[in-house]
Amino acid sequence: MMRVLLGPTASGKTAVGICVALRLDAETVSIDSRQIFRGMEIGSAAPSREEQARVKHHLVGEVDPGHGMTAGEFGRRAREVLAELEERGKTPLLVGGSGLYLRAVLGGLDETLPGDTRVRENLQERIRREGLVSLHAELARLDPETAASVSAADEQRVARALEILALTGEKPSALRRKGKLAEGSAKIVVLDRDREDLEARIRERVGAMVVAGLEREVQSLLESGLEPSTSVMKSVGYAETVRYLRGEIDRATWIETTVVNTRRYAKRQRTWFRGLERAMWIKVAPDEEPESTAERVLRAFTENDKLSRRLRERA
Numbered sequence: 001m002m003r004v005l006l007g008p009t010a011s012g013k014t015a016v017g018i019c020v021a022l023r024l025d026a027e028t029v030s031i032d033s034r035q036i037f038r039g040m041e042i043g044s045a046a047p048s049r050e051e052q053a054r055v056k057h058h059l060v061g062e063v064d065p066g067h068g069m070t071a072g073e074f075g076r077r078a079r080e081v082l083a084e085l086e087e088r089g090k091t092p093l094l095v096g097g098s099g100l101y102l103r104a105v106l107g108g109l110d111e112t113l114p115g116d117t118r119v120r121e122n123l124q125e126r127i128r129r130e131g132l133v134s135l136h137a138e139l140a141r142l143d144p145e146t147a148a149s150v151s152a153a154d155e156q157r158v159a160r161a162l163e164i165l166a167l168t169g170e171k172p173s174a175l176r177r178k179g180k181l182a183e184g185s186a187k188i189v190v191l192d193r194d195r196e197d198l199e200a201r202i203r204e205r206v207g208a209m210v211v212a213g214l215e216r217e218v219q220s221l222l223e224s225g226l227e228p229s230t231s232v233m234k235s236v237g238y239a240e241t242v243r244y245l246r247g248e249i250d251r252a253t254w255i256e257t258t259v260v261n262t263r264r265y266a267k268r269q270r271t272w273f274r275g276l277e278r279a280m281w282i283k284v285a286p287d288e289e290p291e292s293t294a295e296r297v298l299r300a301f302t303e304n305d306k307l308s309r310r311l312r313e314r315a
Contacts, residue, residue: 002082003301004031004094004102006273007191008266010201012284012293014047016191017095018055019294024091027056029081031096031105034235036074037065039224042209042217043237065221065232068156075104094186099149099272106185119166123159135162145173149272151265153239156231188279189300191293192270197286202262206237206255214241236261 005020007013021028030036034044038061047057058081063069078094078101085092094105127135136158140147142165150157164172193201218233218241226233228242237258244254273279280300284293 002092002094002106002186004186004188005191005297006095006099006102006188006276006279007097008193008198008269008273009045009097009262010198010205010266011097011191011193012201012290013095013097013191014045014051015290016293016297017093018047018051019290020297021055021093023294023298024093026091026093027058027085029078029085029092029094029105030057030059031078031094031098031101032059033069033074033098033101034232035060035096036063036069037061037232038063039217039221040065040232040238042212042214043235043241045205045209065230066224066226068231071100071104074101075107078105097269099269099275115163116167119163120159123162127155127159132158135159138162139165143171143173146171149268151236151268153234153236154231155229155234187301188276189297190273190276190279190281191297192281192283194283194286197284198266199263200286202266203259206259206262209237210255215245218242219245236265 003020003024003026005013005017017028020026028047030047032044032046034040035046036059037044040046041061046060051057052060059074059078082092082105094102096102123135132155133152136147136150136152139150139158139161143161146161150161152158161172164170214237218238221233221238222228222242222245228234228239232238233242240249240254240258240261243249243257244251249257280303282293282296282300
């Protein structure tokens with residue numbers, strides 16, 4: 001049974017995950033929508049070289065950002081990694097904050113959902129003509145649950161949701177529930193923090209990204225030919241930096257907008273995690289060391305084992 005460590009951005013997943021992996025003699029599989037891309041280490045808060053030297057990390061910096069990545073493709077790649085780890089007798093530890101990618105890994109996405117090039121092109125034209133905010137508002141009217149989990153700046157996911165609606169006449173949220181996340185195949189622990197603590201950590205992280213060279217990283221991606229309109233460049237941290245580089249906002253606004261949008265993203269993550277009925281939540285104190293949190297995570301995984309056994313016995 002797989003072990004999964006989730007948490008909103010800036011909750012401390014990477015450091016805690018490394019401590020847990022060392023105790024389990026495990027290798028980490030990232031379930032992050034941006035860490036999989038090369039050249040996006042700063043803005044995605046990817047594990048450092050030193051952290052990756054301590055514990056082997058998979059699906060970090062492996063794909064060119066121009067390639068793009070769907071949840072279905074990510075799920076297939078992750079399952080290939082998991083199969084390889086099983087062959088070597090290694091324990092996998094899934095760590096990240098993308099609920100959609102976790103769902104894809106555990107088989108909760110219906111990869112047979114239809115697609116149509118003409119519908120997609122029509123939606124792209126509407127985005128150019130009406131603006132993405134308008135289409136997100138339309139999605140909110142038609143499928144509030146999906147809209148709540150998708151950023152109004154995420155062109156790829158907004159368009160895909162509307163495409164599914166147009167082709168099937170059903171809400172994407174309803175279709176995904178039909179392939180409900182196989183929680184029974186994983187032990188899931190969610191790291192949680194008080195709002196004030198998380199907000200302070202988010203502000204600290206954004207400041208650290210700026211010092212580490214987020215501006216240079218985004219400039220390099222643009223110079224490599226990556227268009228600002230691509231999905232990854234519209235994600236939090238990158239979209240705001242593009243605006244700053246274009247001179248649309250000043251430095252103070254760039255940093256503050258990134259903090260605000262990161263906080264909103266963390267709120268959406270926590271909302272998604274609450275839908276995991278069998279996940280165990282751990283409240284992390286502001287001054288708690290990663291090693292101490294890791295001990296609590298390991299105990300929670302053990303409690304999850306006991307719960308699974310009780311449920312099997314009742315069945």
